[in-house]
Amino acid sequence: MFDKLTWPILAVTVAIAVTGCKILPTASGETGGSAAAFNPDKKVEEIWAAKVVPYLQQKAGPFPEVHAQAKTDPAAAGAKYGNPNKQANSPWTFAVRLEGKVVAENTQSRAATMDVDVDGDGKADARVQIGPAVRGTALRDSLDFVQFNDFTNQIDFAQFGKAFNAYADKSVLSKLPREALAGRSVKVLGAYTLASGQDLPLVTPAEVEIGLKP
Amino acid sequence: MKLTRRMTLAAFAGMLALGTAAPAYAADLIAIITPSHDNPFFKAEAVGAEAKAKELGYEALVLVHDDDANKQSELIDTAIGRGAKAIILDNAGADATVAAVQKAKDAGVPSFLIDREINATGVAVAQIVSNNYQGAQLGAQEFVKLMGEKGNFVELVGKESDTNAGIRSKGYHDVIDDYPDLKMVAQQSANWSQTEAYSKMESILQANPDIKGVISGNDTMAMGAYAALAAANRKDVIVVGFDGSNDVRDSITSGGIKATVLQPAFAQAQMAVEQANDFIKNKTSPAKEKQLMDCVLVNGDNAPKLETFALTN
Numbered sequence: 001m002f003d004k005l006t007w008p009i010l011a012v013t014v015a016i017a018v019t020g021c022k023i024l025p026t027a028s029g030e031t032g033g034s035a036a037a038f039n040p041d042k043k044v045e046e047i048w049a050a051k052v053v054p055y056l057q058q059k060a061g062p063f064p065e066v067h068a069q070a071k072t073d074p075a076a077a078g079a080k081y082g083n084p085n086k087q088a089n090s091p092w093t094f095a096v097r098l099e100g101k102v103v104a105e106n107t108q109s110r111a112a113t114m115d116v117d118v119d120g121d122g123k124a125d126a127r128v129q130i131g132p133a134v135r136g137t138a139l140r141d142s143l144d145f146v147q148f149n150d151f152t153n154q155i156d157f158a159q160f161g162k163a164f165n166a167y168a169d170k171s172v173l174s175k176l177p178r179e180a181l182a183g184r185s186v187k188v189l190g191a192y193t194l195a196s197g198q199d200l201p202l203v204t205p206a207e208v209e210i211g212l213k214p
Numbered sequence: 215m216k217l218t219r220r221m222t223l224a225a226f227a228g229m230l231a232l233g234t235a236a237p238a239y240a241a242d243l244i245a246i247i248t249p250s251h252d253n254p255f256f257k258a259e260a261v262g263a264e265a266k267a268k269e270l271g272y273e274a275l276v277l278v279h280d281d282d283a284n285k286q287s288e289l290i291d292t293a294i295g296r297g298a299k300a301i302i303l304d305n306a307g308a309d310a311t312v313a314a315v316q317k318a319k320d321a322g323v324p325s326f327l328i329d330r331e332i333n334a335t336g337v338a339v340a341q342i343v344s345n346n347y348q349g350a351q352l353g354a355q356e357f358v359k360l361m362g363e364k365g366n367f368v369e370l371v372g373k374e375s376d377t378n379a380g381i382r383s384k385g386y387h388d389v390i391d392d393y394p395d396l397k398m399v400a401q402q403s404a405n406w407s408q409t410e411a412y413s414k415m416e417s418i419l420q421a422n423p424d425i426k427g428v429i430s431g432n433d434t435m436a437m438g439a440y441a442a443l444a445a446a447n448r449k450d451v452i453v454v455g456f457d458g459s460n461d462v463r464d465s466i467t468s469g470g471i472k473a474t475v476l477q478p479a480f481a482q483a484q485m486a487v488e489q490a491n492d493f494i495k496n497k498t499s500p501a502k503e504k505q506l507m508d509c510v511l512v513n514g515d516n517a518p519k520l521e522t523f524a525l526t527n
Contacts, residue, residue: 089507090345109363110393111355133392135355137348149504153308153331154381158347162388 349509350385
């Protein structure tokens, strides 16, 4: 029964998949689409260096450019810097490259962040997450080869999103310095989601370089 | 069967009388099947779908399955028998519903699912669901902030047979469990029920007087929990819900419950009817069967803008 349903979907996915796209396995169906067959952490580990980072490197635009377009024409910016086939009702997410100076840090919270001045006016333009708690699903949502319809249900899709954050924390963020960040130069490759009610665009990094203390 | 024929004939007669083919006949029927309207969330869905159906020139048949899969199956038979052109369904179980929707499909009646997913694709034309996981993360992030990232808390979980109960709980924990100083001292199901949440909260509070917060899988349980806390003179306990009901809105604006997460129930139901209308008239299916709608955090800042599961501008 399940196979009968799955095969046509896979066939369609294969037919429309562009070269290099990855077909994600759908978890085989116990009640609630048990996640037993789907290992999101392993999946992310497999594609991170091979696909995710190269994708972001290729797709990301400089933050001032991306953010300017995101404010005037988010759909065009989303198509250019993100996943044009996202869910219709979800906000746009953009792959972005950020270079600037840390002007403030919040390392009291476990969802630690640093505020970065990009245009040199001394004021923060973006907030970069440095973990260990990482919010949102920006990394997942920036990828044009990840679609909700390829997953059994929301749980698998959500765990996949979380797995990106966990991997970023484990492989990148946990190795960053956490003290006296203000004043240091910083380079980030990551993604952010255009959301209302945010003080600053919240960037989830896939790569970060922090300069030495000034 | 007889009724269908009569309606078809009536429609046909109307068409002849008008001389032109109207896009939709008054006799075309859309069935709207949801859980019990006791929960204002499901009522809002039914009201939203019915209003949109009438606006588009359909007759609406509104039914409730009371979360009983057998009853749901009978109602789907009724819809088929009445010659419904489409079924808008908030279903009674992710697995049990697959066969019922397949039955409708085999009878030529397309189904448009709202709110809850089923564990199969290609059976319903559309599955439009709230992004419960994203919503739960919003609620949990607000909860973590309100708690100051530390303290003892209680989680009230929804009805086990409903996928959304599990998804929300998972979404909560994916955020909260990143904070080791937040300790869950009790986790119990109150089956989405206000009265059950009241009695569960009473006994949890007796065993754990040192709690600082309660995170609840929906608003009705949050209301029950807050009432029990208030009765025990513990209004200091932080309560966060999920759904965005008017009851919780009023509690937030009067300084009771601290936050909830709005599911766009009304808009979702209307969107399902619009897609059904497209399918009936133009034979077009939505680009994707599974469609996620994002939820919105509601707290003291925007609660006054909330009305019947929608935020006004």
